[in-house]
Structure formats: structure tokens, C-alpha cells
Amino acid sequence: MNTLRMFYIRWGVVLAVAAGLVxxxxxxxxxxxxxxxxxxxxxxxxxxxxxxxxxxxxxxxxGDVSAGDATFTLAGQDASLPVAYQGPPPDNLREFKTLVAIGTWSASERVFQARDIGIVPNYGFVTGAYLVGLLPLALLLFTMSRRVSLLYEEMKASRLYQED
Amino acid sequence: MTIHRVIRHVQRYQGWVGGGAALCLTVGLYLGLLGSPPDYYQGEVVRIMYIHVPLAHTALLGYTVLAGGSAWYLWKRDPIIDNMCHAVAALSACFTALALLTGMIWGKPTWDTWWTWDARLTSFTVLLLILLGYLMVRTVVDDLDKAARYGAVLAILGFVDLPIIHFSVEWWRTLHQPQSISMRGVSIASGLLAPLVVMSVGMSLLFSYMLMIRTQLLYLNRLLDAKKGRLLHQFHMSKADS
Known part of the structure; x- marks a missing residue:
């Protein structure tokens, strides 16, 4: 099969897998x-x-933070939420700390029942690192592979290289 | 015209290496981004480790291949080894730069700074400068044999930076964390270890695949240039004869 056509088929498969993963x-x-x-x-x-x-x-x-039983108010930009926390003793629970409370909202009691507390995720940094790490490699590999396919085509056309 | 036996081997095995790289990176990315837990202290930011550490490991592996290949070239003077060294230097420079960039992105949320003149970061930057120096020698020196020899000597001399990079976190008090995997054992949670290992294997295979492609690229370029040069010479000779 044509070297260049195989090249585009291979890269089509790679792009499809990458898109699926994204x-x-x-x-x-x-x-x-x-x-x-x-x-x-x-x-x-x-x-x-x-x-x-x-x-x-x-x-x-x-409440008793070290025992994993506390109540507090979680403030957003223009509203706040009463939180009742019961779970493992949290490391990050203190005043002025921005955090993520995981649990369920009790609409009748107007209280957020939290079972776990985590630190605020930085998805922007993670996404940035993966894009910076992988995109240049993909572009470099694409450019090099295409050039090699073109060179083989040129060699075959100019009868410089006969396939075994 | 027949093609060099090394290139024939590369043609035969590159599909397997590329396929292995694609498989490992797909599984590694799945485990790293979806299948592994966030870190107790760093949270989701720890996922940067699965791209940063494999890039850095592969860059060091690449430089080791460059230094070994350069010694081999000085001994055997085989042009195909020189092609491989030239290819590995460009790829190692790329992987080193990307390891530094992803490290900077990881440093901001964890150390609250993009950059610091820490021993590990500085010695890694020196590695990038050595590789850029190698590539400059290959570009600036016109005589191909001289460029190959000067480059090989520079690559061997630059190898001294590798143990400095490796032991920098032990020799100096640095901001960079110590080795998580060493002869003393593994100091990393098992849930975080699996994606790290799979991504490292995948990145090494990707580097090998890219090396196979780039070696072919340089070889074919040189082959075509040589053939075109011969054809041009024959053309001029026939003109002179007539």
C-alpha cells in the first residue's frame, strides 16, 4: 500500500483514540x-x-475538629451555606481556608451534611501540564513521520530504493 | 540501491514499538487522569507527576544513549550510529525542555513559584544547554565528519552532568523532593505508583519510536543528498565530455 496513505490511516486511528480519551x-x-x-x-x-x-x-x-465533628459556614462570592461535618478528622479544616466539602444537601433542614473535606483542585494546572507535555511531542512525531513517508515516496519514484 | 541493514531492522520493528507506546500511554493516561486517587496533600495536582516524571526519566535515558552512542561512533566511525546520535540529541533536548516546562507548571501550585535556582532544576537546565550546544555544533560545523566527531566528544564530556542531576537532591538541601523510587525502596503510595510506571514505560517506548523515525529521516536525507550530488556530478561530467 502507498506509504503516505498508510501514514494517514495510522494517524487517523491515533487521533480517534486521543479524542475518545479526551x-x-x-x-x-x-x-x-x-x-x-x-x-x-x-x-x-x-x-x-x-x-x-x-x-x-x-x-x-x-465543634470538635480533631474528632471529626464540626459545624461551620462555607462562604461563596455572594452567598453562604451552613455545613455540618461528620467524618474522619480533617487536616484542612480551619477558618479562612478555601476547601471542598463533599456530601448531601438537606433542603428541609437547609444544612449541607458533609462526610469528607478535600483541598481545592487545580484542574487548570493539570490540564496545562498534559497539553504542554504531549502536544509538542505529537506535533513533532507527526511532522517527522510525514517527512519520512514523503522521502520513501521520493526514493521509490526516483528508483533510488527498491523494496525487498 | 539497498538500504542499510540497521534501517531495515528499524522498519521491521518500529510498528511494534509504536503500538506498544500507544497502548502504554493510553492505559497510563487513563490510570493517571481517571483511575488513580488524588494525593493526600497535593490533591489533584499530583496527576502532573505522571507526565513530568516520565518525561524527565526519558530525557536522562536519551542522554545516556547519546553518550554511549557517541563513544561507539568514535570507536567504529559508522555513519548510521552518528545519525542515531544526532537524532537522539534533538529528541532528548525536546524531552528535557518539556520536563522543565511541566515541572514549572507543577511547581506553581505546590511550591508557589514557577522557578527557583534549586540544584535539581539548575543541573537539568545545564543538560538542556549541553544538548543545545551539541545541536549547534552539528549545525555550525560544515564538515560532516568533523561535526560528528566534535559532537561526540561534547556528548561524552557532558555525561558528567547526569550523576549531578541524579544525586543533586541528596547532595544539597533542595526544594525538589527526593527520589521516590531508589535502591533504598519505594516511598510512594501503591495507587500512585501504577500509573507512574505505565507512563514511564510508555514514554520510553514513545522516545524509542520517535528515535527510529528521526534516525530514518536523517539517514534518508543524507542518502538522497548523496545520490543527488552524484547525479549532479555525472551530469556536469557528461556536459564537460560533450
Whole structure:
């Protein structure tokens, strides 16, 4: 088969796999790791387990943090949310700390029942690092492979090289 | 005209190496981005490790191949080895630069700075400068044999930077974390280790595949130039005869 045609078929397969991986990752992050702001939780009352990002408001943290039992208010830009936390003793729970509370929203009690607390994810840095790390390599490989295919075509056309 | 036996071997095996690289990188990216837990302290940012560390390992592996190949070239003077060294230098420079860039992106959220003159970062930058110096020698010196010899000597001399890079985190108190995998054992959670190993294998295979492609590129370019030069010479000779 034509060397250049094989080259385009190979790269078509690579692009299809890469696109599939990107779609799968985006879907996973949207479904499992999407976060709500306190205002969205209060107004939309989302069902099931969700993640809420906000800052622990000063003077609201009460209870026994070291025992994993505390209440506090999580503040967003224009709204705040009362949170009742019960779970493993958290490392990051302190006033003025921006964090992610994972749990369920009780619309009747107007309290967010958190079971876990995590640090704010930096997806921008992760995405940036993968794009910076992989895109130049893919472009370099594409350019080199295409050039090699063209050179073989040129050699065959000029009868410089006979295939075994 | 027949083609060099090394290039014939490359043609035969490059599909397997490329396929292996694609498979490992696909599995590694899946594990790194979706299948592994966030780190206890760093959170999601730890996923940068699965691209940064394999790039850095592969860059060092590439330079080791360059130094070994350069010694081999000085001994055997085989042009195909020179083609391979020239190809590996360009790819190692690319991998080194990308390792530095991804490290900078990782440094900002973890160290709160894009750059610091830490021993590991500085010695790695020196490696990039050595590789760029090698490529400059290959470009600036017109005589191909001289360029190959000067480049080989520079590559062998530059090899002294590799143990400095490796031990820099132990010899100096640095901001960069110590080795997670060493002769003393593995100090990394098992959930984070699997994607790191798979990505490292995948990146090494990708480097090998790119090396096979680039070696062919340089070889074919030189072959075509030589043939065109001969044809041009014959053309001028026939003109002179007539």
C-alpha cells in the first residue's frame, strides 16, 4: 500500500483514540468532580452527593475538629451555606481556608451534611501540564513521520530504493 | 540501491514499538487522569507527576544513549550510529525542555513559584544547554565528519552532568523532593505508583519510536543528498565530455 496513505490511516486511528480519551476524561470530571458554589446549592437544591467549594467563614467553626465533628459556614462570592461535618478528622479544616466539602444537601433542614473535606483542585494546572507535555511531542512525531513517508515516496519514484 | 541493514531492522520493528507506546500511554493516561486517587496533600495536582516524571526519566535515558552512542561512533566511525546520535540529541533536548516546562507548571501550585535556582532544576537546565550546544555544533560545523566527531566528544564530556542531576537532591538541601523510587525502596503510595510506571514505560517506548523515525529521516536525507550530488556530478561530467 502507498506509504503516505498508510501514514494517514495510522494517524487517523491515533487521533480517534486521543479524542475518545479526551471525551471520556471530560465526561468523568463533569459527572464526578463538578463543584457547586454555595449560592447554586441554596437555589437549585441538587439531589445526591455533590461537591461544594467555598471558604470557611471566620468565627463560624464550632465543634470538635480533631474528632471529626464540626459545624461551620462555607462562604461563596455572594452567598453562604451552613455545613455540618461528620467524618474522619480533617487536616484542612480551619477558618479562612478555601476547601471542598463533599456530601448531601438537606433542603428541609437547609444544612449541607458533609462526610469528607478535600483541598481545592487545580484542574487548570493539570490540564496545562498534559497539553504542554504531549502536544509538542505529537506535533513533532507527526511532522517527522510525514517527512519520512514523503522521502520513501521520493526514493521509490526516483528508483533510488527498491523494496525487498 | 539497498538500504542499510540497521534501517531495515528499524522498519521491521518500529510498528511494534509504536503500538506498544500507544497502548502504554493510553492505559497510563487513563490510570493517571481517571483511575488513580488524588494525593493526600497535593490533591489533584499530583496527576502532573505522571507526565513530568516520565518525561524527565526519558530525557536522562536519551542522554545516556547519546553518550554511549557517541563513544561507539568514535570507536567504529559508522555513519548510521552518528545519525542515531544526532537524532537522539534533538529528541532528548525536546524531552528535557518539556520536563522543565511541566515541572514549572507543577511547581506553581505546590511550591508557589514557577522557578527557583534549586540544584535539581539548575543541573537539568545545564543538560538542556549541553544538548543545545551539541545541536549547534552539528549545525555550525560544515564538515560532516568533523561535526560528528566534535559532537561526540561534547556528548561524552557532558555525561558528567547526569550523576549531578541524579544525586543533586541528596547532595544539597533542595526544594525538589527526593527520589521516590531508589535502591533504598519505594516511598510512594501503591495507587500512585501504577500509573507512574505505565507512563514511564510508555514514554520510553514513545522516545524509542520517535528515535527510529528521526534516525530514518536523517539517514534518508543524507542518502538522497548523496545520490543527488552524484547525479549532479555525472551530469556536469557528461556536459564537460560533450
Amino acid at each position: 471525551v471520556l476524561t471530560a465526561h468523568h470530571y463533569r459527572v464526578h468532580l463538578a463543584s457547586f458554589a454555595p449560592r447554586e446549592v441554596a437555589s437549585e437544591s441538587p439531589a445526591g452527593e455533590i461537591r461544594v467549594i467555598g471558604m470557611v467563614q471566620s468565627g463560624t467553626l464550632t
